[in-house]
Amino acid sequence: MTAPTAWEPIIGLEVHAQLLTRTKIFCGCATSFGAEPNTHVCPVCLGLPGALPVLNRSAAEMAVRTALALGCTVRARSVFARKSYFYPDLPKGYQISQFDLPFSEHGHLDIEPEGGEPRRVGITRIHLEEDAGKNLHGVAEVPGQSVIDLNRAGTPLVEIVGEPDLRGPEDAVAYLKKLRSILVALGVNDGNLEEGSFRCDVNVSVRRRGTEAFGTRVEIKNINSFRHVQRGLAYEIARLTDLAERGETFRQHTRQWDDERGRTVFLREKEGSDDYRYFPDPDLPALVLDEAFVAAQRAQLPELPDARRHRLTSVLGLPTYDADLLTSHPRIGDFFEEILRSRPGDGAFAKRAANFVMTEVLAGTTTHGLEVSFPITSSQLVELLGLVEAGTISGKQAKDVYAAVQGTDRSPKSWVESQGMAQVSDASALETICQGLIDQNPKQASAYRAGKTNMLGFFVGGVMRETKGSANPVVVNEILLRLLA
Numbered sequence: 001m002t003a004p005t006a007w008e009p010i011i012g013l014e015v016h017a018q019l020l021t022r023t024k025i026f027c028g029c030a031t032s033f034g035a036e037p038n039t040h041v042c043p044v045c046l047g048l049p050g051a052l053p054v055l056n057r058s059a060a061e062m063a064v065r066t067a068l069a070l071g072c073t074v075r076a077r078s079v080f081a082r083k084s085y086f087y088p089d090l091p092k093g094y095q096i097s098q099f100d101l102p103f104s105e106h107g108h109l110d111i112e113p114e115g116g117e118p119r120r121v122g123i124t125r126i127h128l129e130e131d132a133g134k135n136l137h138g139v140a141e142v143p144g145q146s147v148i149d150l151n152r153a154g155t156p157l158v159e160i161v162g163e164p165d166l167r168g169p170e171d172a173v174a175y176l177k178k179l180r181s182i183l184v185a186l187g188v189n190d191g192n193l194e195e196g197s198f199r200c201d202v203n204v205s206v207r208r209r210g211t212e213a214f215g216t217r218v219e220i221k222n223i224n225s226f227r228h229v230q231r232g233l234a235y236e237i238a239r240l241t242d243l244a245e246r247g248e249t250f251r252q253h254t255r256q257w258d259d260e261r262g263r264t265v266f267l268r269e270k271e272g273s274d275d276y277r278y279f280p281d282p283d284l285p286a287l288v289l290d291e292a293f294v295a296a297q298r299a300q301l302p303e304l305p306d307a308r309r310h311r312l313t314s315v316l317g318l319p320t321y322d323a324d325l326l327t328s329h330p331r332i333g334d335f336f337e338e339i340l341r342s343r344p345g346d347g348a349f350a351k352r353a354a355n356f357v358m359t360e361v362l363a364g365t366t367t368h369g370l371e372v373s374f375p376i377t378s379s380q381l382v383e384l385l386g387l388v389e390a391g392t393i394s395g396k397q398a399k400d401v402y403a404a405v406q407g408t409d410r411s412p413k414s415w416v417e418s419q420g421m422a423q424v425s426d427a428s429a430l431e432t433i434c435q436g437l438i439d440q441n442p443k444q445a446s447a448y449r450a451g452k453t454n455m456l457g458f459f460v461g462g463v464m465r466e467t468k469g470s471a472n473p474v475v476v477n478e479i480l481l482r483l484l485a
Contacts, residue, residue, distance in 0.1 A: 007206045007244060009237045010214055011166035015179060016157050017189045018131065018197035019062045020370070025130050025156035026053030026096065026284075033195050037136075037149035045130075045154030047092030052283050055080075059128065059156040062188040063103065064289060064297040066158055067126050069182055069304060072107035074294050080128075080284040084277045089133035089148050097129035097159075099278040103287055109162075109182075110306070113174040121175055122163030128287075131155040152196075158188075164203070164214070169233040173226050176200060181305045185330045190369030197369075199224040204233060206240045215244065219254045220264055232257040236264050308333055316340075316350040325358055331372035332365070338378035339385075353385055360402055375406040384412040391472055392422050421470065427479065430463070430471055434479045437462045448484050456480060 024031055027044035043051035067074050079101040082094040107123035133150040141147075160179065166172050180198055183189035191198050205217035218240070220232050236255070243250065255264040303311075305327045312323040327333045336357060343349040364375035376384075384401060387393045393401060393416055401412050401421070416422060437459055438445050448455040456477075463476050 006209060007241045008209045009167060009233070009240075010164045010205045010207060010217075011168070011172055011233065012164035012203045013162045013166065013172060013175060014201040014203070015160040015162070015176070016131075016199050016201075017066075017160065017183055019059050019156040019158060019188055020190060021056055021058045021062065021156055023056060023058075024154035025056050025059045025128070027154055029154065031155050033197075035151055037147070037151060040151040041153070045091075046150065053096065053281075055284065055287065056156060060103075060287065060289070061297055062156075062186075063126065063128050063158050064294060065186050065301060066160075066183065066188055067104035067107065068294070068298050069186055069301060070107040070109060070123055070126070070160070070179075072104040072123060072126055074104045074289055075101070076289055076291075077101070078103035078127075078287045078289075080281045080287065081278045082281050083129075085271070085275075087132065087135075088146075089135050089150070089153070091133065091150060091153060095130060095132060096281055096284070098127035099273070102127035103289065109175060109178055111171065111174040111178050113168070113170040116168075116170055116174075119165070119171075121165045121171075124161045124163055126158050126160050129157050129159055131157050169230045169237070172202065172233055173230050176226060176229060181328070184370060185302060185305055187302075187330075187370065192369045193224045193226070195369075196224055200229065202229060202233060202236075204236050204240065206237060206244055208244075215240070216250060216252055218252065218264075219270055220257055221254050221267060223257055228257050228259055231259070231262065232264060235262065239264070302330070305330075305333075312350075315345075315347075317347040318350060318354055322351075322354045322358065325362070326354060329367055329372060331367075331370070332362070335361075335372075335374060335378055339382055342382045349385070349389075352389075353381070356381070356385065356398070356402075360399065364406065376402065377409075380405060380410075380412055387412060387416060391474070392416065394469065394473055397421055397469060427475060430467075430475055431479050431483070433463055433466050433471075434459065434476065434483055437466070438480075438483055445484060456484070459484070 018031075021031060023029060024045055027042050029040045029042050029045055032040070044053055064074055078098060080096055081099040083097045083099070084094040086093055102125045104127070105125040107126070109121050109123060110118065111121055112118045131152050131154065133148055133153040135146060135148055137146045138144065139147060162175065166175060180189075180191045183198070184191040189198060193199065199222055202220040202223060203217050204220070205215035207213065207215045218236065220236060223229050223232060252270040254267045254270050256267045258265050309323045309327045312318045312326065313320055318326075326336045336353070339353045339357070340350055361374060361376060361381065366373045384398055387401070388395055388398045401415055404410070404415055405412050441458070441462075444455050444458050459480050460473065460476055463471050463480075464473075
């Protein structure tokens, strides 16, 4: 199914991001991932009678920083509500969330979709809520059975509800990647899609171009992969367009992406807000955020990815590609900043450092959520780049030194000294070698003098072989050009 140009998709995303608190939103149970099932639970998150919730202050702080970074207005007073529905993984029979009085609203996110024009996407609201547990089907311990793990029940989330301003799968992926990068930079979310700490519900409909009214929408539930978002939206837009072309109507409903079959499948009729029977939670007081609290969170905002990227390109002159790659993760950006602090404001050094980090260091760098492991320290790399700049070793030798010291605390300078790798820059010694090569290869020398200037590479290579790569290439080139002139 291919979507005709007469129809346009209308897309809005609801992102659920787990906040990186040590404990759950309303109790003291740990939020760590991977524990034995049903070991991080207590009467509060199990919903036992008489257990009373108490709001985690860290969750409120992280939520407010998120709202401020996304340009939202933070309400001085908001209210927690009970969202009632009955699933096996929801032990209380309701989820504590926020409804008509969320703690923040009216924000935005600027995106640059691949192959499209930059655009601003509105954010309707951000609210705090607790996560549900997890249904597990056919696990090894109980084959053929469905079981429930409530470790995740009560984990703090922010739900970020976007306006229906997206117009295609590329827009949606750009929005999610941009939002994820901001949350990770804030340190409030680890961006780990595989573990479910960053996931989204996709709302999509189609309408005839030039009209204002929205079509009947469907929701694709709990997608935790950029690739699945792209494929799921492409399929669903085509399916909805085909239905619209044939004049078929349907009721609003929820679907699920089946990646193996490459299609969405019907899940259930879509509930409305009335179905959830929202009402203020009687066990929780209103959330009051005074000006001092909000100001304290604003003061903790770090430099966000867009600002860091702009500084690298406008102040240091790095290409956009380099800046994008070096700000792709906050820890990678911090690592590069540590290198730059050795030569502040030096654009040429910044470019040389960027090249080495991108081609060598990032190849061996591993990331897991907010954690990043580098194969070399920033101070080791600064010392290594300094050896190249001083002419002590060549750029080619720098790669050999890097390979030797990565994963150790060895000083690049001491390694170079121990291996006798220092470049030969003695002009008289190198001139003797150059003259010897010219005398031994008169045909090549004559060819160079006859205009075949590419023969210079033949002689440079010969000097490098003779010196086992230790000759200073700048000095070698100067000598050869003079002798062959």
